[in-house]
Amino acid sequence: xxxxxxxxxxxxxxxxxxxxxxxxxxxxxxxxxxxxxxxxxxxxxxxxxxxxxxxxxxxxxxxxxxxxxxxxxxxxxxxxxxxxxxxxxxxxxxxxxxxxxxxxxxxxxxxxxxxxxxxxxxxxxxxxxxxxxxxxxxxxxxxxxxxxxxxxxxxxxxxxxxxxxxxxxxxxxxxxxxxxxxxxxxxxxxxxxxxxxxxxxxxxxxxxxxxxxxxxxxxxxxxxxxxxxxxxxxxxxxxxxxxxxxxxxxxxxxxxxxxxxxxxxxxxxxxxxxxxxxxxxxxxxxxxxxxxxxxxxxxxxxxxxxxxxxxxxxxxx
Numbered sequence: 001x002x003x004x005x006x007x008x009x010x011x012x013x014x015x016x017x018x019x020x021x022x023x024x025x026x027x028x029x030x031x032x033x034x035x036x037x038x039x040x041x042x043x044x045x046x047x048x049x050x051x052x053x054x055x056x057x058x059x060x061x062x063x064x065x066x067x068x069x070x071x072x073x074x075x076x077x078x079x080x081x082x083x084x085x086x087x088x089x090x091x092x093x094x095x096x097x098x099x100x101x102x103x104x105x106x107x108x109x110x111x112x113x114x115x116x117x118x119x120x121x122x123x124x125x126x127x128x129x130x131x132x133x134x135x136x137x138x139x140x141x142x143x144x145x146x147x148x149x150x151x152x153x154x155x156x157x158x159x160x161x162x163x164x165x166x167x168x169x170x171x172x173x174x175x176x177x178x179x180x181x182x183x184x185x186x187x188x189x190x191x192x193x194x195x196x197x198x199x200x201x202x203x204x205x206x207x208x209x210x211x212x213x214x215x216x217x218x219x220x221x222x223x224x225x226x227x228x229x230x231x232x233x234x235x236x237x238x239x240x241x242x243x244x245x246x247x248x249x250x251x252x253x254x255x256x257x258x259x260x261x262x263x264x265x266x267x268x269x270x271x272x273x274x275x276x277x278x279x280x281x282x283x284x285x286x287x288x289x290x291x292x293x294x295x296x297x298x299x300x301x302x303x304x305x306x307x308x309x310x311x312x313x314x315x316x317x
Contacts, residue, residue, distance in 0.1 A: 104194035121153035129180030
């Protein structure tokens with residue numbers, strides 16, 4: 001028994017045989033042109049004494065219209081997705097040269113052994129935990145234990161930059177793995193944050209990444225805050241720049257001092273057994289905000305201090 005495109009030729013009609021002969025090669029998907037060709041062929045070969053039922057014809061036209069609509073939607077969606085990807089690339093380029101704060105798990109060490117800042121927050125009180133420092137191949141070069149800590153933060157990672165053998169870790173990027181246990185023995189979520197200056201952007205597997213100048217990489221979706229570079233928009237002398245940065249550092253020092261006092265007052269309120277539960281919850285919420293503000297101010301002060309050192313070096317040269 002002969003077949004055309006896998007269809008039994010003894011049981012199909014003339015229209016179907018003609019259409020099958022035209023589609024023995026190419027895509028097996030029925031696009032809108034193929035659908036239209038089949039419909040026209042059916043009309044050409046219908047029995048004049050027994051024409052196609054009106055209901056059937058209308059149904060096929062409706063199916064054709066639905067197919068065309070779906071294909072147009074698919075095409076439009078592809079255009080929208082491409083446009084969104086281009087817009088994301090443009091947005092990512094705006095980060096170049098700026099300092100960012102982001103969720104991340106990388107820390108870097110420079111040739112002098114200096115380490116980048118790494119902070120973490122705890123979702124609840126912990127009785128202990130551990131920290132693993134790993135190279136980019138996932139090999140653990142140093143581990144140490146964490147003691148009991150209260151919920152919140154920020155806590156600063158206190159890795160001394162040495163490996164198991166007591167040698168300074170080579171210059172490069174390292175991964176930080178942390179695990180903590182609550183008083184009930186269950187794992188506690190740890191959220192870590194990093195900072196750095198963006199030097200490159202790239203797109204990979206549908207995600208935008210920011211490359212920091214020290215080699216670390218962060219997901220653009222994890223960025224928490226962005227700060228403009230410290231250089232002024234107008235030309236200023238090195239002496240003026242030093243004075244400006246020193247003034248900004250002094251302002252941040254005062255802000256940190258005031259936040260420390262506020263945090264101390266809030267902690268005293270929370271510890272007061274005579275306050276209501278509503279007052280305690282409000283104080284805890286304000287404490288989180290104050291601690292977050294202190295972290296931002298501390299990070300900005302550290303970045304300004306780095307900039308001040310560079311400016312003073314230029315001034316001395």
